[in-house]
Amino acid sequence: MATLQxxxxxxxxxxxxxxxxxxxxxxxxxxLDLPGTRFGCGLAQCGACTVHVDGRATRSxxxxxxAVQGRAITTIEALGTPDKPDPLQAAFIAEAAxxxxxxxxxxxxxxxxxxxxxxRPSEAEVREALEGNLCRCGSHARVIRAVMRAxxxx
Amino acid sequence: MERRxxxxxxxxxxxxxxxxDWPLPAVAQSLPNADRFLGKSLDPKxxxxxxxxxxxxxxxxxxxxxxxxxxxxxxxxxxxxxELDVPLARITMIEGDTALTPDQARTAGSYGIARxxxxxxxxxxxxxxxxxxxxxxxxxxxxxxxxxxDGVIGVKGGGxxxxxxxxVGDKTLGLAVDPKAPLKASSRYRCIGQSLPRPDIPAKVxxxxxxxxxxxxPGMLHARVIHPPTVGGxxxxxxxxxxxxxxxxxxxxxxxxVAVVSEREWDVVRAASRLKTEWTAxxxxxxxxxxxxxxxxxxxxxxxxxxxxxxLAALSAPGARTLSATYRWPVQSHASMGPSCxxxxxxxxxxxxxxxxxxxxxxxxxxxxxxxxxPQQVRVIYKEGSGTYGQxxxxxxxxxxxxxxxxxxxxxxxxxxxxxxxxxxxxxPPQLLELRAAVDGAGAxxxxxxxxxxxxxxANLPNVPLLAPDAAKIAQPxxxxxxxxxxxxxxxxxxxxxxxxxxWIADAPLRTxxxxxxxxxxxxxxxxxxxxxxxxxxxxxxxxxRLKHLTNARGLEVLRAVGARIGxxxxxxxxRIDPAAAVLKGRGLAYVHYKHDETIVAMAMxxxxxxxxxxxxxxxxxCAQDCGLMINPDSVRSQVEGNILQTLSRALHEETVFDRQRxxxxxxxxxxxxxxxxxxxxxxxxxxRLDEPPLGAGEAASAPVPxxxxxxxxxxxxxxxxxxxxxxxRLKAALAATRS
Numbered sequence: 022m023a024t025l026q027x028x029x030x031x032x033x034x035x036x037x038x039x040x041x042x043x044x045x046x047x048x049x050x051x052x053l054d055l056p057g058t059r060f061g062c063g064l065a066q067c068g069a070c071t072v073h074v075d076g077r078a079t080r081s082x083x084x085x086x087x088a089v090q091g092r093a094i095t096t097i098e099a100l101g102t103p104d105k106p107d108p109l110q111a112a113f114i115a116e117a118a119x120x121x122x123x124x125x126x127x128x129x130x131x132x133x134x135x136x137x138x139x140x141r142p143s144e145a146e147v148r149e150a151l152e153g154n155l156c157r158c159g160s161h162a163r164v165i166r167a168v169m170r171a172x173x174x175x
Numbered sequence: 176m177e178r179r180x181x182x183x184x185x186x187x188x189x190x191x192x193x194x195x196d197w198p199l200p201a202v203a204q205s206l207p208n209a210d211r212f213l214g215k216s217l218d219p220k221x222x223x224x225x226x227x228x229x230x231x232x233x234x235x236x237x238x239x240x241x242x243x244x245x246x247x248x249x250x251x252x253x254x255x256x257x258e259l260d261v262p263l264a265r266i267t268m269i270e271g272d273t274a275l276t277p278d279q280a281r282t283a284g285s286y287g288i289a290r291x292x293x294x295x296x297x298x299x300x301x302x303x304x305x306x307x308x309x310x311x312x313x314x315x316x317x318x319x320x321x322x323x324x325d326g327v328i329g330v331k332g333g334g335x336x337x338x339x340x341x342x343v344g345d346k347t348l349g350l351a352v353d354p355k356a357p358l359k360a361s362s363r364y365r366c367i368g369q370s371l372p373r374p375d376i377p378a379k380v381x382x383x384x385x386x387x388x389x390x391x392x393p394g395m396l397h398a399r400v401i402h403p404p405t406v407g408g409x410x411x412x413x414x415x416x417x418x419x420x421x422x423x424x425x426x427x428x429x430x431x432x433v434a435v436v437s438e439r440e441w442d443v444v445r446a447a448s449r450l451k452t453e454w455t456a457x458x459x460x461x462x463x464x465x466x467x468x469x470x471x472x473x474x475x476x477x478x479x480x481x482x483x484x485x486x487l488a489a490l491s492a493p494g495a496r497t498l499s500a501t502y503r504w505p506v507q508s509h510a511s512m513g514p515s516c517x518x519x520x521x522x523x524x525x526x527x528x529x530x531x532x533x534x535x536x537x538x539x540x541x542x543x544x545x546x547x548x549x550p551q552q553v554r555v556i557y558k559e560g561s562g563t564y565g566q567x568x569x570x571x572x573x574x575x576x577x578x579x580x581x582x583x584x585x586x587x588x589x590x591x592x593x594x595x596x597x598x599x600x601x602x603x604p605p606q607l608l609e610l611r612a613a614v615d616g617a618g619a620x621x622x623x624x625x626x627x628x629x630x631x632x633x634a635n636l637p638n639v640p641l642l643a644p645d646a647a648k649i650a651q652p653x654x655x656x657x658x659x660x661x662x663x664x665x666x667x668x669x670x671x672x673x674x675x676x677x678x679w680i681a682d683a684p685l686r687t688x689x690x691x692x693x694x695x696x697x698x699x700x701x702x703x704x705x706x707x708x709x710x711x712x713x714x715x716x717x718x719x720x721r722l723k724h725l726t727n728a729r730g731l732e733v734l735r736a737v738g739a740r741i742g743x744x745x746x747x748x749x750x751r752i753d754p755a756a757a758v759l760k761g762r763g764l765a766y767v768h769y770k771h772d773e774t775i776v777a778m779a780m781x782x783x784x785x786x787x788x789x790x791x792x793x794x795x796x797x798c799a800q801d802c803g804l805m806i807n808p809d810s811v812r813s814q815v816e817g818n819i820l821q822t823l824s825r826a827l828h829e830e831t832v833f834d835r836q837r838x839x840x841x842x843x844x845x846x847x848x849x850x851x852x853x854x855x856x857x858x859x860x861x862x863x864r865l866d867e868p869p870l871g872a873g874e875a876a877s878a879p880v881p882x883x884x885x886x887x888x889x890x891x892x893x894x895x896x897x898x899x900x901x902x903x904x905r906l907k908a909a910l911a912a913t914r915s
Contacts, residue, residue: 039422044441047441050389055382057382059388059513062514063593064843066842067843098381102383106380118376120243120817121559122375123560124512125379157562158244159817160813161849164851
């Protein structure tokens with residue numbers, strides 16, 4: 022059993038894992054009580070588990086917990102709450118840009134990383150940034166509108 | 176979440192909705208304190224099954240219909256608020272809990288509002304009338320002198336009043352639902368017809384929403400089930416030593432139901448991939464490459480005449496201009512974003528199962544039968560999962576969790592992996608349609624014939640046969656479930672001679688179940704593509720052709736609305752094709768009257784085809800829909816958008832592939848779906864019909880998508896696509912063939 026220290030959402034968290042190759046996703050969801058990051062494929066194909074590592078959108082199913090020690094991990098829970106959504110989440114609420122919402126955490130995290138890097142992206146840049154995030158319900162049009170709304174409102 | 180904070184969230188950010196007047200309802204798939212209602216009526220003939228009015232003048236509503244991200248959590252409370260005359264913010268909704276909510280049938284077939292919602296409206300109207308009678312006695316005034324404002328009954332023009340809560344005071348109403356209780360006139364609607372914001376969205380976009388995947392129960396074990404490497408394979412041996420190196424992992428086996436369990440999830444993920452198992456060969460699957468030939472020669476269980484009008488003599492008349500075409504729809508997966516998951520806690524005297532099933536009541540009976548206990552001992556609690564659009568793996572995962580929990584005596588969480596979901600969800604069945612038509616000298620359709628070959632569903636089958644009982648050798652009803660896949664095989668047009676016949680066939684590969692708009696998508700693809708083929712042969716504009724052969728006034732209205740919105744220029748298809756152009760552009764159209772008596776949709780789209788690659792880019796989709804009364808127009812719009820984009824995905828990309836042993840398209844690389852760069856601009860017109868019944872919005876707009884797409888590709892290129900999916904290599908080959 023190894024003890025690891027992680028920087029998660031601005032706080033140092035200590036976790037114990039028996040396998041240092043445990044994907045970050047399982048540690049977030051089960052050990053740190055941060056289930057907003059979703060399990061979608063475990064293959065880095067769908068984007069549902071996207072978090073930020075040092076500000077970069079990263080698939081948490083595809084990065085080991087030992088590889089992210091000492092790096093800044095940000096999950097969907099750090100952005101905003103239902104009472105106080107961050108401006109991007111507020112734009113998603115305004116556009117009703119979710120149906121089942123299972124892919125939404127990952128999409129919001131990918132789009133947040135884009136807006137942090139490129140505050141005023143073109144629609145084409147938004148689409149391209151979200152290429153690796155899949156949505157099955159067909160909320161694409163609303164999601165794109167929501168990201169553009171957030172970009173315009175900054 | 177508190178209602179007040181919800182209100183604030185919505186009020187600040189939702190534009191165009193006057194939230195001041197419309198605080199949102201509380202929403203609960205299972206409230207922490209919902210068990211205080213245990214023992215309440217579950218009889219759908221009783222008002223108490225649907226409604227509880229509390230002393231503090233709040234209302235709890237109970238519904239067996241569930242929200243799948245579809246907006247039921249706002250639309251159903253809107254219907255109750257309207258009919259009861261109570262503010263939405265005072266309503267709490269409890270959904271899909273067999274111990275608390277009445278059985279309103281599976282959430283399917285686009286009937287959530289049209290049937291489930293109407294049951295709630297009738298219950299509320301019955302309650303309102305009884306409350307008015309009670310108030311009349313209490314206030315000593317005739318009912319005609321009274322009015323209800325926000326759950327308070329008062330004398331019109333002022334004077335004495337009494338609150339619902341005072342009249343009922345947490346007691347039951349003891350009333351039978353009167354389906355004839357007068358419903359509120361549309362002129363007095365305050366809540367119905369408003370695009371009020373969905374209460375689940377703030378939690379969903381902040382990661383706070385809890386799905387079935389997030390349920391944790393004290394003492395719970397994580398499990399991964401090892402499904403066989405071959406369809407129908409049974410377990411010969413399992414080598415427990417192969418996972419002995421992972422501490423805390425146990426192997427559980429009930430006949431061929433085999434799983435690894437542990438307190439730690441990652442350990443069972445690792446163990447599942449390491450566990451050495453040996454299986455029998457199973458039952459060989461048919462050859463994927465010749466699937467449709469096999470369908471054509473499969474034993475026909477029975478033939479069903481769907482429509483018969485006039486005769487087909489024109490098809491064989493000498494000198495007749497005849498057309499024929501074959502359309503093929505492949506096996507497809509529900510391809511849910513989140514693999515199926517369930518938690519089950521089976522005790523000696525009761526079982527609790529948390530599942531994202533669309534039919535908690537249906538599966539209460541199924542699970543009870545499998546456990547061999549009375550249904551009352553099984554509680555199925557709906558907890559939202561990732562959207563499935565029909566029956567995917569949720570019920571299978573739940574049954575596996577249940578049998579493992581029974582074997583272990585502890586709560587068990589079963590989480591499928593991606594390959595389980597793509598490999599083992601019951602699939603949408605394949606469909607084969609052959610169409611023939613004769614066109615007379617004036618360009619009119621002298622005869623139309625549809626012949627369809629469709630996998631036969633088993634009569635009176637209570638549920639899709641599940642994986643776990645078969646693996647564990649527990650008897651269950653066997654057969655095939657498909658949904659009503661024969662509807663809309665016949666055209667909606669006024670052709671004088673028209674036959675439509677279904678050959679129900681015995682053989683089809685893989686387990687099947689209903690997938691969104693069962694059968695109607697493929698059938699409409701064939702009928703509306705072939706309609707376009709006829710219009711092209713007749714040299715008539717496709718919109719004009721449809722308008723000319725349609726009598727339904729509401730159908731004509733959506734067709735004209737779409738034509739106006741997209742700026743349709745009348746001309747026959749295909750367009751004049753520039754042989755030098757690298758990118759070919761076209762437009763196409765399709766129409767459906769869903770099940771011939773429900774929602775009506777017209778759709779047009781514009782496409783660009785890259786000639787060198789065969790790649791199709793959909794640039795714009797315009798859709799007009801008439802689904803009768805819309806309770807919440809923005810939620811309807813959201814459903815229409817979802818139908819369009821999901822079905823574009825199915826038409827452009829999706830096909831379940833299998834070899835002779837197993838499904839091989841088991842991830843998002845081998846089973847690709849629509850991506851963000853591909854999503855077209857959407858322009859949607861929804862027609863509000865305040866005085867018509869609601870007809871359902873969950874499926875209809877999916878039906879015309881593939882035909883509109885195929886028709887647009889034909890218009891652009893002159894190539895007719897009749898095989899789904901429209902993958903680039905397929906179109907590229909067809910384009911090359913037209914040049915040589």
